[in-house]
Amino acid sequence: MSKTLFTLLEEIKQCQVCAENLPLGPRPVVQAASSARLLIIGQAPGIRVHETGIPWNDPSGDRLREWLQIEKPCFYDPNNIAIVPMGFCYPGKGSSGDLPPRPECAPTWHASIKQHLPNVELTLLIGDYAQRYYLPNKPRTLTETVKANIQWSPDFIALPHPSPRNNIWLRKNPWFEEDVLPYLRERVEQLL
Structure with missing residues (x-):
């Protein structure tokens, strides 16, 4: 680890790798501290998260916190939880929701960030993009992947x-x- 995590996060905040493809310009949203024990890897910020710069600051985040049974102060404490989406910036609007995460982001930054997260004991892979990137031999559908959670345990x-x-x-x-939710809640409670 030649860079500190702080330096790496500052570098990410200045990222311009896919700026020309972002309709609202870059505004990377990421949260991490080396003490984090839980890592959440989702898709990409939506418009509300882009506007506020706060990860999962929308109805999806409300439901995620409900699933985890944790309050906002714990969720937004990087010492507890690292939040590293597949794409750090809002990718724009598509015909049926937001566009997919930009493909440059995860290969550019994830390995470096993960090197600085030695205490992570559980990674939540939220949605098909994160699951395809991180799970070898992933089943074809999201439903099959979520049903196969025991296969990814205890890491994911x-x-x-x-x-x-x-x-x-x-x-x-x-x-x-x-x-799934009782198992998820039990694991999260053990970690936090």
């Missing part, structure tokens, strides 16, 4: 995105609330 827990857009998925898959 695969979750659907907590977006209100996924309400239909949640209704169709009641096993998620019955089986």
Whole structure:
């Protein structure tokens, strides 16, 4: 680790790698401290997160904190939780929601950040983009991946995105609330 985590995070805040592809320009959103025991890897900031610079500061974040059963002060303490999305900046609006995370971000920054997170014992992979990047031999669908959580344990827990857009998925898959959420909550409580 030639750079300090502070230096690395400052570098990320100045990142211009995909600036020309970002409709609102770069505003990287990331949270990390070397003491963090939980790492959350989601997709990319939405418009509200872009505007505030606060990760998961939207209805998806409210649901995620509810799933984890933790309050905002704990969630936003980088000493507890590192938040490193697949794309650090708002990628823009697509035809059915936000565009995917920019593909340059994770290969450019994730390995360096993870080197500075030696205490992480659990990584939450939220959504298909994070799961495809981090899980070898991932099943084809998000549903199959989340059902196969025991395969990724104890290092990873695969979750659907907590977006209100996924309400239909949640209704169709009641096993998620019955089986996955209690396990998730137990692991998070052990760590924090």
